[in-house]
Amino acid sequence: MAKTVFDVLTDKVTEAKASSEEFLNAGGAKDFAEYKEACGVIRGLNVALREISDLSRNYTDDIDD
Numbered sequence: 001m002a003k004t005v006f007d008v009l010t011d012k013v014t015e016a017k018a019s020s021e022e023f024l025n026a027g028g029a030k031d032f033a034e035y036k037e038a039c040g041v042i043r044g045l046n047v048a049l050r051e052i053s054d055l056s057r058n059y060t061d062d063i064d065d
Helices: 005-025 032-064
Strands: none
Touching: 005 032
16 A cells, blocks of 8 residues: 555654664763653654554545545
């Protein structure tokens, strides 16, 4: 099956999230401010992933009706 725009967005956001997680896991945060920023980025990307998932589900439900 061909990738939808939702699949592409999910892949890109997941890559960005993995990059931030890897940064933290490697001890890349030089101080607490950088740590908090990276955690905030990850939290925001998780929100984006949930929104994309909800939009995708609603879109496919509308098509099926």
